[in-house]
Amino acid sequence: EVQLVESGGGLVQPGGSLRLSCAASGFTFSRYWMNWVRQAPGKGPVWVSRINSDGSDITYADSVRGRFTISRDNAKNTLYLQMNSLRAEDTAVYYCARWPDHVGGAEYFQHWGQGTLVTVSS
Amino acid sequence: DIVMTQSPDSLAVSLGERATINCKSSQSVLYSSNNKNYLAWYQQKPGQPPKLLINWASTRESVVPDRFVGSGSGTEFTLTISSLQAEDVALYYCQQYYGTPYTFGQGTKLEIK
Numbered sequence: 001e002v003q004l005v006e007s008g009g010g011l012v013q014p015g016g017s018l019r020l021s022c023a024a025s026g027f028t029f030s031r032y033w034m035n036w037v038r039q040a041p042g043k044g045p046v047w048v049s050r051i052n053s054d055g056s057d058i059t060y061a062d063s064v065r066g067r068f069t070i071s072r073d074n075a076k077n078t079l080y081l082q083m084n085s086l087r088a089e090d091t092a093v094y095y096c097a098r099w100p101d102h103v104g105g106a107e108y109f110q111h112w113g114q115g116t117l118v119t120v121s122s
Numbered sequence: 123d124i125v126m127t128q129s130p131d132s133l134a135v136s137l138g139e140r141a142t143i144n145c146k147s148s149q150s151v152l153y154s155s156n157n158k159n160y161l162a163w164y165q166q167k168p169g170q171p172p173k174l175l176i177n178w179a180s181t182r183e184s185v186v187p188d189r190f191v192g193s194g195s196g197t198e199f200t201l202t203i204s205s206l207q208a209e210d211v212a213l214y215y216c217q218q219y220y221g222t223p224y225t226f227g228q229g230t231k232l233e234i235k
Contacts, residue, residue, distance in 0.1 A: 043228075043229075044215055044226045044227060044228050044229045045164075045172060045215060045217075045226045046226065047222075047223055047224040047225070047226075050222070059222050061223045062223070095171055097171075100177075106177065106219075107160075107219035107224065108162035108174060108177045108217060108219050109162075109164075109172070109174060109217075110174050110177075110183075112171035112172060112173075113171065114170075114171060115171055
């Protein structure tokens with residue numbers, strides 16, 4: 001069974017930093033692209049970033065490019081999101097999510113973690 | 123970016139009746155080379171992550187009841203719940219995966235009348 005467990009969320013001041021982690025199990029993590037998707041309170045989901053299986057191909061949403069960095073450690077089966085220069089509008093539940101297949105094309109989110117809440121406030 | 127617009131924002135339907143949710147994309151999500159629509163539907167209940175219901179606009183996930191039906195092509199799509207059950211009360215989102223940034227609709231809140 002695919003399991004994705006996020007951690008690292010919390011309360012941070014504007015301008016601060018936070019690193020999120022997503023521990024993956026139940027599948028061969030090193031073969032799959034991975035994504036971060038966030039959802040602000042009362043709003044719809046918003047895709048944040050994706051990374052390919054070996055970390056060589058990365059894409060960001062415009063709203064986070066230059067401030068957030070996605071990475072992965074395949075030896076630890078863990079996905080990361082380093083968030084710098086945080087703003088109030090970054091307040092959201094952050095989910096890691098996986099496509100159904102290890103190749104592109106079917107780029108919908110079949111598997112989701114339970115999410116970790118990031119609150120940016122002074 | 124492809125903008126996804128859902129209608130209505132909220133919907134109240136009697137148990138056993140049909141619920142229809144619409145989703146419109148600002149540009150076509152039909153990929154001509156394979157004739158597939160890059161459109162998914164999700165259901166989200168409070169405190170839970172979104173749950174994938176339908177992909178390729180009309181392919182139901184294996185665990186999803188057959189009362190959930192996706193249809194449409196190009197820029198206009200519909201999610202129909204043929205006979206509303208109490209457990210269908212939720213938020214519903216469409217999402218395009220034609221290209222990055224992947225984008226979601228604003229959501230439709232489905233309630234019991």
